[in-house]
Amino acid sequence: MTVLSVQEALSGKVAAGGEVSVRGWVRTRRDAKNGLSFIHISDGSCFHPIQAVLTDALPNYESEARRLTAGCAVIATGTLVPSQGKGQAFEIQATQLEVVGWVDDPETYPIQPKAHSLEFLREVAHLRPRTNLFGAVTRIRDCLAKAVHRYFHENGYFWISTPIITTSDAEGAGQMFRVSTLDMVNAPRLPDGSVDYSRDFFGKETFLTVSGQLNVEAYALSMSKVYTFGPTFRAEQSHTTRHLAEFWMVEPEIAFADLAELASVSEDFLKYLFRAVLNERADDMAFIAERVEKDAVDRLERFVNAPFERIEYSDAIELLRKADQSFEFPVEWGLDLQTEHERWLTEQHVGRPVVVTNYPEHIKAFYMRLNDDGKTVAAMDVLAPGIGEIIGGSQREERLDQLDTRMVQFGLDPAHYSWYRDFRRYGSVPHGGFGLGFERLVVYVCGLSNIRDAIAYPRAPGNAEY
Amino acid sequence: MTVLSVQEALSGKVAAGGEVSVRGWVRTRRDAKNGLSFIHISDGSCFHPIQAVLTDALPNYESEARRLTAGCAVIATGTLVPSQGKGQAFEIQATQLEVVGWVDDPETYPIQPKAHSLEFLREVAHLRPRTNLFGAVTRIRDCLAKAVHRYFHENGYFWISTPIITTSDAEGAGQMFRVSTLDMVNAPRLPDGSVDYSRDFFGKETFLTVSGQLNVEAYALSMSKVYTFGPTFRAEQSHTTRHLAEFWMVEPEIAFADLAELASVSEDFLKYLFRAVLNERADDMAFIAERVEKDAVDRLERFVNAPFERIEYSDAIELLRKADQSFEFPVEWGLDLQTEHERWLTEQHVGRPVVVTNYPEHIKAFYMRLNDDGKTVAAMDVLAPGIGEIIGGSQREERLDQLDTRMVQFGLDPAHYSWYRDFRRYGSVPHGGFGLGFERLVVYVCGLSNIRDAIAYPRAPGNAEY
Numbered sequence: 001m002t003v004l005s006v007q008e009a010l011s012g013k014v015a016a017g018g019e020v021s022v023r024g025w026v027r028t029r030r031d032a033k034n035g036l037s038f039i040h041i042s043d044g045s046c047f048h049p050i051q052a053v054l055t056d057a058l059p060n061y062e063s064e065a066r067r068l069t070a071g072c073a074v075i076a077t078g079t080l081v082p083s084q085g086k087g088q089a090f091e092i093q094a095t096q097l098e099v100v101g102w103v104d105d106p107e108t109y110p111i112q113p114k115a116h117s118l119e120f121l122r123e124v125a126h127l128r129p130r131t132n133l134f135g136a137v138t139r140i141r142d143c144l145a146k147a148v149h150r151y152f153h154e155n156g157y158f159w160i161s162t163p164i165i166t167t168s169d170a171e172g173a174g175q176m177f178r179v180s181t182l183d184m185v186n187a188p189r190l191p192d193g194s195v196d197y198s199r200d201f202f203g204k205e206t207f208l209t210v211s212g213q214l215n216v217e218a219y220a221l222s223m224s225k226v227y228t229f230g231p232t233f234r235a236e237q238s239h240t241t242r243h244l245a246e247f248w249m250v251e252p253e254i255a256f257a258d259l260a261e262l263a264s265v266s267e268d269f270l271k272y273l274f275r276a277v278l279n280e281r282a283d284d285m286a287f288i289a290e291r292v293e294k295d296a297v298d299r300l301e302r303f304v305n306a307p308f309e310r311i312e313y314s315d316a317i318e319l320l321r322k323a324d325q326s327f328e329f330p331v332e333w334g335l336d337l338q339t340e341h342e343r344w345l346t347e348q349h350v351g352r353p354v355v356v357t358n359y360p361e362h363i364k365a366f367y368m369r370l371n372d373d374g375k376t377v378a379a380m381d382v383l384a385p386g387i388g389e390i391i392g393g394s395q396r397e398e399r400l401d402q403l404d405t406r407m408v409q410f411g412l413d414p415a416h417y418s419w420y421r422d423f424r425r426y427g428s429v430p431h432g433g434f435g436l437g438f439e440r441l442v443v444y445v446c447g448l449s450n451i452r453d454a455i456a457y458p459r460a461p462g463n464a465e466y
Numbered sequence: 467m468t469v470l471s472v473q474e475a476l477s478g479k480v481a482a483g484g485e486v487s488v489r490g491w492v493r494t495r496r497d498a499k500n501g502l503s504f505i506h507i508s509d510g511s512c513f514h515p516i517q518a519v520l521t522d523a524l525p526n527y528e529s530e531a532r533r534l535t536a537g538c539a540v541i542a543t544g545t546l547v548p549s550q551g552k553g554q555a556f557e558i559q560a561t562q563l564e565v566v567g568w569v570d571d572p573e574t575y576p577i578q579p580k581a582h583s584l585e586f587l588r589e590v591a592h593l594r595p596r597t598n599l600f601g602a603v604t605r606i607r608d609c610l611a612k613a614v615h616r617y618f619h620e621n622g623y624f625w626i627s628t629p630i631i632t633t634s635d636a637e638g639a640g641q642m643f644r645v646s647t648l649d650m651v652n653a654p655r656l657p658d659g660s661v662d663y664s665r666d667f668f669g670k671e672t673f674l675t676v677s678g679q680l681n682v683e684a685y686a687l688s689m690s691k692v693y694t695f696g697p698t699f700r701a702e703q704s705h706t707t708r709h710l711a712e713f714w715m716v717e718p719e720i721a722f723a724d725l726a727e728l729a730s731v732s733e734d735f736l737k738y739l740f741r742a743v744l745n746e747r748a749d750d751m752a753f754i755a756e757r758v759e760k761d762a763v764d765r766l767e768r769f770v771n772a773p774f775e776r777i778e779y780s781d782a783i784e785l786l787r788k789a790d791q792s793f794e795f796p797v798e799w800g801l802d803l804q805t806e807h808e809r810w811l812t813e814q815h816v817g818r819p820v821v822v823t824n825y826p827e828h829i830k831a832f833y834m835r836l837n838d839d840g841k842t843v844a845a846m847d848v849l850a851p852g853i854g855e856i857i858g859g860s861q862r863e864e865r866l867d868q869l870d871t872r873m874v875q876f877g878l879d880p881a882h883y884s885w886y887r888d889f890r891r892y893g894s895v896p897h898g899g900f901g902l903g904f905e906r907l908v909v910y911v912c913g914l915s916n917i918r919d920a921i922a923y924p925r926a927p928g929n930a931e932y
Contacts, residue, residue, distance in 0.1 A: 005622060023895075043690045044688050073894065073895045075722075101892075129688035141627075142626075146619050149615050160604070161714055165699075165930045167930050177645045177646070177647060177667070179930075181644065184646070184648065185655075194651065195650045195651060201701055202930035218595075222593070223510030225511075233630075245631070422593070426570065427566075427568070428566075429539045456681065463629045463634075
């Protein structure tokens with residue numbers, strides 16, 4: 001007897017006529033007539049369930065098979081035979097059926113075989129991967145994550161696990177979560193009344209990281225091509241559907257790279273990820289296109305087949321000013337681009353992804369490299385139709401004197417960043433990188449609109465995330 | 467002109483006679499005689515640097531080339547020619563040399579071309595990947611991490627990113643880090659004087675996760691084969707060289723798996739990882755064997771070539787009692803095995819890795835499945851020569867009534883774990899998994915003894931980790 005996953009059974013790993021077992025959870029049961037029933041069994045290994053044909057030749061047909069409900073766990077054993085069912089090359093003529101786990105009170109089982117609202121499913125996150133949609137989202141997210149690591153591996157990058165608990169603030173701004181083991185009621189105090197963090201776990205005040213960028217930069221100046229892929233945190237109360245307090249970020253960093261190379265790598269990288277989904281998760285993407293977002297597959301194909309446009313920020317401002325469209329927010333050199341501007345550029349004007357480069361220096365972070373014009377920095381944002389800004393990056397300021405000047409302009413104390421200044425004293429080279437919010441990517445690929453639907457546990461019991 | 471990484475140049479990506487550029491940092495400079503110098507350039511892409519031959523035909527030979535010191539960043543351009551050097555198939559006859567970044571005050575540059583103590587290098591973690599040792603460690607760690615994802619991908623597992631910020635304690639014990647945005651000096655209070663966490667960021671008291679296991683279990687009961695690979699945290703002040711406050715853990719979880727299957731998967735998994743290192747990082751492992759741990763390569767080869775032994779805990783106790791060796795800690799049924807016992811079993815008695823199974827129930831966690839004897843649980847530890855316990859796992863208690871009984875015995879409130887109980891009400895199946903501490907694995911493979919040498923930033927400036 002060969003135990004197969006549903007994916008293996010449906011894809012012909014064993015030839016028709018073979019004796020196999022599959023194990024999983026019942027999606028639906030249909031009784032055709034006296035003595036004949038069909039159940040669909042899913043084990044999460046692929047989008048489609050496999051059908052098992054149950055007859056009254058089974059000793060437990062009346063006592064168990066006809067009592068099966070959605071969610072029951074079964075092992076179906078029998079002969080693999082060709083099936084007429086849609087998406088199902090094979091089905092199982094069961095000669096044995098073992099019910100491994102029943103469903104308590106089937107009436108109240110949350111995952112009934114019907115459509116559920118996304119709001120409801122967030123409240124039963126520990127069960128929602130049993131639905132078609134979240135099974136698909138889980139597999140697509142896995143596919144994207146594996147493709148991230150594979151892309152970097154194939155291109156000579158090394159994965160660096162930068163610190164999660166940190167004393168530095170990579171952005172010079174932004175709310176952070178404090179990490180502490182001090183007693184909140186009676187925290188030790190200094191004479192001036194402030195908290196004595198020298199008595200905290202690490203002997204100083206610590207936070208959850210907002211980005212691994214500064215840390216990974218140093219590794220780029222030893223290993224040339226590196227990346228982080230780990231969780232990052234922002235303690236900003238946001239009630240939009242586009243922000244998470246806890247999210248995974250991909251941050252490659254490349255020595256000797258200029259802005260043009262960063263734009264090329266972004267394009268190559270995103271196309272690689274989307275090609276992986278199109279090739280490896282066609283089953284799930286077909287469902288997404290059918291039920292969630294009609295354009296889901298076509299837009300990925302357009303994305304991978306189109307060259308990205310490059311536009312300078314200054315030119316983008318000119319284009320927006322001449323646009324035959326009125327905007328809510330002002331368009332003026334020196335102001336940041338708003339979502340409406342970004343969407344017009346990528347969706348209306350170009351109709352393809354666009355890399356906007358060389359933004360005014362005062363609207364971007366301190367670590368970005370000042371251009372020779374003294375007014376702009378070597379920053380870039382990748383904008384794409386249907387998603388807006390998907391990647392943000394920059395060449396870093398590798399000249400120590402310029403970095404110090406910018407730190408002071410931004411109100412930062414260079415002494416607090418001594419290690420970050422340090423590797424610019426020792427064989428400093430041009431370098432740069434970019435950041436990709438992983439959940440935003442998942443949400444886009446899956447045609448969803450709420451970023452909480454891209455994480456494993458949105459406000460689930462036992463979990464604080466949202 | 468073709469720009470190559472050092473790895474590409476040394477491995478013959480371009481044939482001898484080709485014109486190439488390589489970019490990297492100078493390791494050493496040697497002046498042979500007037501008008502001839504050799505520099506070794508490393509870019510982190512592989513263990514060996516490439517040699518560039520510099521002559522006074524270079525216009526900047528006297529003014530720059532002969533002033534190069536360790537750590538200077540250069541671009542060397544010239545002809546790739548066969549080399550007599552050890553480990554170097556090719557070298558570059560430079561026709562052009564660009565110095566991209568000098569070293570400020572070469573006398574005080576921390577990474578001199580000499581041996582450094584590991585203690586010293588931890589203080590300059592942002593520069594230590596420029597050493598032979600930490601370049602090797604970084605590449606080996608990357609190789610192991612990629613192999614983790616690849617193993618699971620090839621075997622049908624999906625990666626789940628379980629929550630980092632959580633309200634539950636997966637172990638029912640262990641110190642946790644609090645995550646909060648409340649003001650430590652004036653935290654809001656309830657009438658009884660305790661902190662009012664309803665006014666904290668998530669509206670309740672939250673911590674950093676100690677394990678993703680409970681969360682990933684639920685996904686196994688939908689997707690069959692899943693795993694986590696992410697950071698976990700323990701707020702235990704440990705002054706050993708074997709513990710970290712922040713570390714990455716790999717936790718696969720498999721539906722329908724019993725203890726025997728878990729032992730087989732552990733064996734298969736570990737051997738896969740070690741094979742990957744032996745095949746893909748032979749350059750770095752040769753250095754480790756030469757300079758750090760003479761047995762480093764041989765012991766990995768023995769590991770992958772030997773079948774793991776299986777021993778029941780009760781039999782292990784008998785063996786230890788009869789052992790021709792005295793132990794510091796008592797050997798008695800019901801007591802946990804100490805490191806000295808584990809080492810005797812795997813190193814002295816068996817001489818190969820051992821999976822010890824079925825431990826007394828009261829020394830193991832509440833979620834482990836009670837065996838029919840009522841005295842032991844279906845737990846396993848994988849022990850290996852030279853490292854001791856490397857994997858710990860168990861079949862989980864899938865029977866709701868037994869789980870509730872054990873929770874109460876362990877002083878846990880089942881109501882606090884309602885979601886964890888929940889998926890045992892809906893198609894519960896036997897399932898289990900194990901945990902592998904990623905940094906312990908890295909330390910072992912690299913022949914090091916201090917776990918802080920397996921992380922990117924041990925007590926580096928700007929980082930609280932240690």
